[in-house]
Amino acid sequence: MKKESLKISLVGNPNIGKSSLFNQLTGLHQKVGNFSGVTIEKKVGTFQHKGIGYELTDLPGSYSLIPKSPDEALVFRHILNGSEIPNVVLVLADASNLARNLLIFSQLADLGLPCVLALNMLDVAEKRGIKINVYDLEVRLGCPVVPINARTGMGIEQLKSRLSEAKSPDFKLFDIRHALQIQDEYQFSFSEWLSWAVNRSEITKGDFSGIPEWLNKWTVDADLALAKETVYRHRALKILEERVTLFEKNKREFGYRFDRIAMHPIWGYGLMLTILVLVFESIFKLAEIPMNLIEVGMGYVKSIVDQMGPPGLVKKLILEGVLPGIEGVVIFVPQIAILFSLISLLEESGYMARVMVLLDSGMKKIGLSGRAVVPLVSGVACAVPAIMATRSMSSSRERLIAIFVTPLMSCSARLPVFTLLIAMLVPGEAILGPFSLQGLTLFGVYLIGLLGAVVTALVMDKWLMKKESIPFVLEIPPYQVPHWRNIWISVVQKSSAFVFQAGKIILAISIILWFMSSFGPGNSMDFVEKESLEFARKSGLTEKETNDLISSRKLEISYAGRAGKWIEPAIAPLGFDWKIGVALITSFAAREVFVGTMAVLYAAGDQEETTLLRERMTQAINPKTGKSVFTGATVASLLVFYIFAMQCMSTLAVSYRETGSWKWPLLQLIYMTGLAFAASFAVYQVFG
Amino acid sequence: LVPLSSIRPKDHLTFISCPDALLAAKLADIGMLPGSLWQVLQRAPLHGPIIMSNGQTQLCIRREDAKKLLVEEAK
Numbered sequence: 001m002k003k004e005s006l007k008i009s010l011v012g013n014p015n016i017g018k019s020s021l022f023n024q025l026t027g028l029h030q031k032v033g034n035f036s037g038v039t040i041e042k043k044v045g046t047f048q049h050k051g052i053g054y055e056l057t058d059l060p061g062s063y064s065l066i067p068k069s070p071d072e073a074l075v076f077r078h079i080l081n082g083s084e085i086p087n088v089v090l091v092l093a094d095a096s097n098l099a100r101n102l103l104i105f106s107q108l109a110d111l112g113l114p115c116v117l118a119l120n121m122l123d124v125a126e127k128r129g130i131k132i133n134v135y136d137l138e139v140r141l142g143c144p145v146v147p148i149n150a151r152t153g154m155g156i157e158q159l160k161s162r163l164s165e166a167k168s169p170d171f172k173l174f175d176i177r178h179a180l181q182i183q184d185e186y187q188f189s190f191s192e193w194l195s196w197a198v199n200r201s202e203i204t205k206g207d208f209s210g211i212p213e214w215l216n217k218w219t220v221d222a223d224l225a226l227a228k229e230t231v232y233r234h235r236a237l238k239i240l241e242e243r244v245t246l247f248e249k250n251k252r253e254f255g256y257r258f259d260r261i262a263m264h265p266i267w268g269y270g271l272m273l274t275i276l277v278l279v280f281e282s283i284f285k286l287a288e289i290p291m292n293l294i295e296v297g298m299g300y301v302k303s304i305v306d307q308m309g310p311p312g313l314v315k316k317l318i319l320e321g322v323l324p325g326i327e328g329v330v331i332f333v334p335q336i337a338i339l340f341s342l343i344s345l346l347e348e349s350g351y352m353a354r355v356m357v358l359l360d361s362g363m364k365k366i367g368l369s370g371r372a373v374v375p376l377v378s379g380v381a382c383a384v385p386a387i388m389a390t391r392s393m394s395s396s397r398e399r400l401i402a403i404f405v406t407p408l409m410s411c412s413a414r415l416p417v418f419t420l421l422i423a424m425l426v427p428g429e430a431i432l433g434p435f436s437l438q439g440l441t442l443f444g445v446y447l448i449g450l451l452g453a454v455v456t457a458l459v460m461d462k463w464l465m466k467k468e469s470i471p472f473v474l475e476i477p478p479y480q481v482p483h484w485r486n487i488w489i490s491v492v493q494k495s496s497a498f499v500f501q502a503g504k505i506i507l508a509i510s511i512i513l514w515f516m517s518s519f520g521p522g523n524s525m526d527f528v529e530k531e532s533l534e535f536a537r538k539s540g541l542t543e544k545e546t547n548d549l550i551s552s553r554k555l556e557i558s559y560a561g562r563a564g565k566w567i568e569p570a571i572a573p574l575g576f577d578w579k580i581g582v583a584l585i586t587s588f589a590a591r592e593v594f595v596g597t598m599a600v601l602y603a604a605g606d607q608e609e610t611t612l613l614r615e616r617m618t619q620a621i622n623p624k625t626g627k628s629v630f631t632g633a634t635v636a637s638l639l640v641f642y643i644f645a646m647q648c649m650s651t652l653a654v655s656y657r658e659t660g661s662w663k664w665p666l667l668q669l670i671y672m673t674g675l676a677f678a679a680s681f682a683v684y685q686v687f688g
Numbered sequence: 689l690v691p692l693s694s695i696r697p698k699d700h701l702t703f704i705s706c707p708d709a710l711l712a713a714k715l716a717d718i719g720m721l722p723g724s725l726w727q728v729l730q731r732a733p734l735h736g737p738i739i740m741s742n743g744q745t746q747l748c749i750r751r752e753d754a755k756k757l758l759v760e761e762a763k
Contacts, residue, residue, distance in 0.1 A: 063717035068710065097744045100719035128744075230716035265733035357748050361736040364750070471711040471753050473718055476739065476746040 005053030012092030014061030129248035142170025325510025348482035367461025379409030633688035645676035
């Protein structure tokens with residue numbers, strides 16, 4: 001039997017290297033889930049040290065135990081409520097800003113919880129002329145204090161070995177029972193106070209229903225008392241800091257000068273735009289090489305499978321259902337990996353915070369704060385993690401807007417669809433300045449998605465829900481050299497989340513699609529085959545032409561063909577035929593399935609390759625009109641459809657999980673599909 | 689006493705008080721205490737947030753919130 005492991009909670013201010021420390025301690029032994037009952041990401045990791053098992057929970061970054069946002073409420077609840085009480089609280093503090101970082105520590109100390117203090121960024125502190133006497137600090141606090149470097153891993157082993165020495169700190173600022181008597185008129189206890197404060201954050205609705213009525217009428221004064229308590233703590237901690245710290249002359253840190261460019265009214269936005277364009281270019285160009293390798297590799301695997309065993313239904317299933325499905329999942333990993341490495345690079349370096357400041361004045365006009373930039377930018381990779389990233393937002397109103405509009409940002413799953421369609425629309429050789437015209441078109445497509453998101457957010461902000469104001473106070477972290485290990489772990493996590501979450505659906509749909517396109521009702525398939533053979537004999541077709549005819553007739557008569565034909569009247573005004581209809585139906589689960597479906601529909605059992613598919617699609621003739629199916633207008637209409645349409649079951653599932661009801665995902669589905677229809681209709685009618 | 693929003697970049701100030709209690713509590717958390725000395729570094733473009741520093745912490749506050757903060761100009 002497995003021994004019970006020691007439960008450790010990791011707390012600390014935001015942006016001081018908490019996730020770096022978490023990664024240093026646990027490596028890839030991490031599980032990402034949700035805190036029970038709430039929609040905030042819970043990262044739990046495990047590690048062993050000297051025969052003892054440790055279970056480390058990473059709590060959202062916060063300045064104080066007294067919550068002012070859903071995230072902070074969670075910290076309090078995790079530490080004080082219910083069954084999950086940790087054995088040890090590991091507090092991470094930024095040595096270059098010790099007093100402020102010890103605020104949450106002092107609150108934990110007053111509650112009598114066993115603590116270990118990890119002191120990070122001593123190197124940064126030293127550069128700023130701040131020297132801390134760690135030993136003195138440990139004596140004064142009365143619990144282990146371990147200097148570490150979360151980036152390089154220095155001190156991590158020592159930290160691990162001292163976790164077992166955790167004890168309730170001797171350093172106490174308040175007697176809990178009298179904690180709030182600094183405001184004499186309020187006689188309630190510290191824990192009652194905390195419960196009340198938690199109750200105010202919407203995320204814990206219902207959990208603290210037993211809060212006495214009399215607390216509510218003092219809302220404003222309670223806030224004031226709260227601020228006073230915090231100020232008192234800060235003053236006391238400042239004195240402590242001065243006693244254990246040697247301040248040399250105030251040195252100016254790196255980054256101050258860089259901000260003159262990065263935050264400049266003109267250069268700042270120029271730099272930001274350049275970085276964003278570079279991000280797009282690199283997912284478009286850099287990912288091409290590994291993606292081609294995957295295509296070639298899968299072709300090789302298919303040829304090996306093809307030579308094994310006798311032909312039959314199972315082999316057909318593997319060759320035409322399973323393998324293309326797996327390829328359809330794996331093909332995205334390069335794009336996702338590149339994009340998330342770039343996003344985590346921006347986050348780690350501290351530049352993302354500057355982006356938030358630069359964009360705040362624009363964002364607040366659409367009911368969002370600069371905080372929404374991270375989810376929206378992540379939405380460019382995948383709406384699923386992006387919607388999860390809205391968890392860092394402190395207002396539920398803002399969160400709902402962000403969740404609602406994030407799927408309008410063009411995610412990487414749309415990329416293969418866009419790539420295919422843009423390649424059909426724009427010649428590959430065309431160049432405008434240093435950029436290819438295809439790349440620029442892609443950029444334009446992303447901008448249209450962004451515009452859709454902005455307009456939608458604006459409408460929601462004007463018409464939706466009552467106004468509320470949560471003050472926007474953001475700390476701007478100093479610039480830092482990103483650490484490759486954190487980027488690597490982020491890339492692995494995001495890629496595997498995609499492969500195992502969206503991947504399952506893609507694979508399943510691929511198999512269902514194979515079934516739908518290989519079988520029809522009754523013996524219609526056999527009948528069509530005989531009919532086609534007879535027609536071929538009469539018309540004197542070659543063997544290849546005969547086979548093509550059989551495949552295409554079979555597909556038309558299959559379940560998939562019937563479904564596509566059934567919806568054809570509805571999508572004809574958008575310029576779509578029944579084959580596109582089939583792809584729309586199958587790609588409702590995940591957009592990228594569109595490409596796979598088209599491959600099966602047009603190659604009908606042939607090798608899956610986008611250049612071949614593109615050729616066949618371009619050559620496709622509508623038998624009714626005798627004209628090309630994929631005219632410029634149809635391709636443009638289809639492109640626009642995929643910019644706006646929801647077409648992603650995973651996103652809907654995540655929305656459901658995050659908002660806690662089907663109301664929002666259903667509204668999203670109806671709204672986005674409606675928008676896509678309207679926009680495609682307009683495009684086709686104007687250009688068709 | 690003047691609102692923070694009226695302080696020009698590069699100028700120093702002493703934070704005195706904030707009548708908005710929730711904002712005051714948030715500021716206190718992040719280390720902006722009554723009596724503390726700050727320097728406005730920059731006002732972000734397009735009427736964006738005000739960025740300031742006390743030598744240890746660099747933080748930004750929206751301009752409409754900054755109007756609520758009463759400060760004293762310091763040398």
